[in-house]
Amino acid sequence: MRILLVEDDPTVRAFVLKGLREAGHVVDEADNGKDGLFLAVSENYDVVILDRMLPGGIDGLRILETLRGQKNATPVLLLSALADVDERVAGLKAGGDDYMTKPFAFSELLARVEALGRRGRPESAPQTRLVVGDLEMDLLSRTVKRGGEKIDLQPREFRLLEFLIRHAGQVVTRTMLLERVWDYHFDPQTNVIDVHVSRLRQKVDKPFDKPMIHTIRNAGYILRAD
Amino acid sequence: MLLRKGRRLGLFLKRRLRWPVRSAGLNFALAYGLVFVISAGAFLSFIWWNTTGQLDRQVELAVQVDAADLSHRWTQGGPPALSLAIQDRLDQNVDDDELYLLVGPDGRKFAGNLPGWPVVITQMDQFYELAIKRDGFRTNAKMHAYVLTQGFRMIVGRDVRGRQLVRHVLTDTLIWAWVMISLLAAGGALVIRRIFRQVVRSIARTTAAVAQGDLSQRIPLTGNETDLVAQTVNTMLERINRLMEGVKQVSNAIAHDLRTPIARARARLEDANRTATSAEELHAAIDRAVMDLDRVTSIFEALLRIAQLEAGARRAAFTILDVRSLLEGLTELYDASVEDAGLRLVFRAGSVRPVNGDPHLLQQAVANLLDNAIKFAPPDTAITLSVEMRGERLAITVADQGPGMSEDDLCRASERFFRAETARNTPGAGLGLSLVQAVMSLHGGALELKNGDQGLSATLLLPVVTPAAKAA
Structure with a gap:
């Protein structure tokens, strides 16, 4: 993916840059709002990572508003030290696609950026069938089969699996699952998500030879065909 | 253009001619004094006007009655009868204040005590007040002229020197009274200013002490309006x-x-x-x-x-909520992890009214209570999440069958970083219940912790939406 990173803190910028390049992405960087805006409007990116507070008079929200004002729909992930829920809402209202507060774990950032990049690619037609390896999901009849064998799932397990399949090959974090599958925006003390995933594994992986849902340490989960 | 200039001038005047006194106490005192002096002036003027007017009216009435009576005599007996009547009256007039004159068509005096017809009296329909000379001394008189038949004319009047004296005395008295009242008003104004200052000072002293950092100071209550x-x-x-x-x-x-x-x-x-x-x-x-x-x-x-x-500033996300479905969602989220911890989650919902609140915050609050219950409940027991109406408030209760808490710990449970001794070795920072407490105070609700029959029960009490508020 081509990614633009606009971040003024040199340590954080270098850290994110290195991580994204290691993950195989092509990354351009800017350390102020003016350069960031110039790159964002003149180049074509799959994802833009924007720090909200930038030096040089143009902050992240301004860049975002300018982009959206030009009908540029590039997915934007906002980074901010402002953890305030209202700030988050303001960022998303301005046209941001995701919002992360500093400090963050790189694995979480990578997972979210990759999820956004995939969303940016338009689908040719609304899908009614999702397939990963021998796992098939029919969105119309709401049935799941693996290797031709039907798997019975609760509605919530179905949605969880659907999210994993749609992001197959990508790491999804617990927070992403809580936000996207359950629409909850809080930080549970207990391992609620792990329990749900492990139940899903009982049904999707256990009866078969090869597990598909893998745990990535310090990050989250990934669903893979191999 | 002219209008604008005029407006600017008005603005300028307003700014320049602003009332110069800034002290509220002095203004208060001045207003008090001014009202006092003006009202005393109005009151005394009224007394003066009424009394002197009354005196005047009395004289006029007496003259008119007298004249009517004398005219009657004239119609009965002509000049001789009238002359006799006038003479009679003058003889009986002890106060010596009655004035009469009867003249014939040629201007000859027939009767009366006036030396001659005063030149100024030409009209027959009004009272004249003039200085006259009588018995060798000058005096003031109020007189009215009447036309009789056969060319005769008559003057009836009263010597009003005494009454004018009364009026002078009255005027002087009232003016002095007004001056004295004004002085009293000024004195009263000063007293009021002093009282005002004292009242403000007692508040100012306290707030000044607070500003210096002594937060224990309180303003003494005196029982008055302040x-x-x-x-x-x-x-x-x-x-x-x-x-x-x-x-x-x-x-x-x-x-x-x-x-x-x-x-x-x-x-x-x-x-x-x-x-x-x-x-x-x-x-x-x-x-x-x-x-x-x-x-x-x-x-x-x-x-x-x-x-x-x-800080109470976050009410932007408030909306009318169905708590029941909110809790059903949470039950569904937590069901698996509760079971995983070897416990059972029981959800009980009565019929409830909607509340006005922030869904994310309420979810967080209930989730914190559930997290706590999972942490402290002994294995193979039940955690009950229930919602019901308690009077006019909605009660969301999370009850476990754990060890509960000591009374001391219950009181301190929602303090930040507080962790009961028994909870020292469980994960957590002691902020969960503080957050719940903060969410509750934002919603105008309360967090109630008590040891129930079997374990700890934590209840969130929320005000429900009244039908009127809902309509608005």
Whole structure:
């Protein structure tokens, strides 16, 4: 993916840059709002990572508003030290696609950026069938089969699996699952998500030879065909 | 153009001619004095006008009655009868204040005590007040002329020198009275100013002491109207004091609870740096240090969130909520992890009314209670999540069958960083219930903790939406 990173803190910028390049992405960087805006409007990116507070008079929200004002729909992930829920809402209202507060774990950032990049690619037609390896999901009849064998799932397990399949090959974090599958925006003390995933594994992986849902340490989960 | 100039001039005048006195006490006193003096002036003027007017009217009435009577005599007996009547009256007039004159067509005097017809009297339909000479001395008289038949004319009048004397005395008295009242008003104004100052001073003294940092000062209540202000200020001070205490307590707690994980992370990194012999060892130490730092971050976030909620500024996301479906969602989320912990989650919902609230915050609050219950409930027991109406409030209760808490701990449970002795070795920072408490106060509700029949029961009490508020 081509990614633009606009971040003024040199340590954080270098850290994110290195991580994204290691993950195989092509990354351009800017350390102020003016350069960031110039790159964002003149180049074509799959994802833009924007720090909200930038030096040089143009902050992240301004860049975002300018982009959206030009009908540029590039997915934007906002980074901010402002953890305030209202700030988050303001960022998303301005046209941001995701919002992360500093400090963050790189694995979480990578997972979210990759999820956004995939969303940016338009689908040719609304899908009614999702397939990963021998796992098939029919969105119309709401049935799941693996290797031709039907798997019975609760509605919530179905949605969880659907999210994993749609992001197959990508790491999804617990927070992403809580936000996207359950629409909850809080930080549970207990391992609620792990329990749900492990139940899903009982049904999707256990009866078969090869597990598909893998745990990535310090990050989250990934669903893979191999 | 002209209009604009005029307006500008008006504005200029308004600015330049602004009332110069700034002191509220002095203004108050001046207003008091002014009202007093004006009302006394009006009152005394009325007395003067009424009394002197009454005197005048009395004279006029007497003259008119007299004249009517004499005219009657004229019609009965002509000049001789009238002359006789006049003479009679003059003889009987002890006060010597009656004035009469009867003249013939040629101007000859027939009867009366006036020396001759005064030149000024030409009209027959009005009273004249003039200086006349009578019996050798000058005096003032009020007179009316009447035309009789056969060319005869008559004057009836009264000597009003005595009455004018009364009027003078009255005027003098009233003016002196007004002057004295004005002096009294000025004195009263000064007294009022003093009282006003004293009242303000007692409030000012207290607030000044508070401004200096002595938060224990309170304005003494005196039982007068200023108590309203005093009470409000006292309540305000009470709240500031509580907040300050909170800040103090929190900063102490932060110093302790945040230092611990930071110190741990630092120690791990330093230790690894000095003694680690393999890359794996280094990685493991760094991973653990990162976890410690994540813990610091999460404590920070929780603290900020609580502070934000306590500031009471976050009501933007408030909406009318069906608590029942909100709780059903949470039950569904938590069901699996409760079962995983060897417990059962029982959800009971009565019929409930909607509440006005922030769904995310309420979810967080209930989730915190559920997290606590899972943490402390003994294996193979039930956690009950229930919602019902309790009077006019909605009660969301999370009850476990755990050990409960001691009465002392119950009181302190929602303090920031408070952890009961028995909970020392469970994970957590002691902020969960503080957050719940903060969410409740934002919603105008309350958190109630008590030891139930079997374990601890935590209840969130929320005001429900009244039908009127809902319609609005």
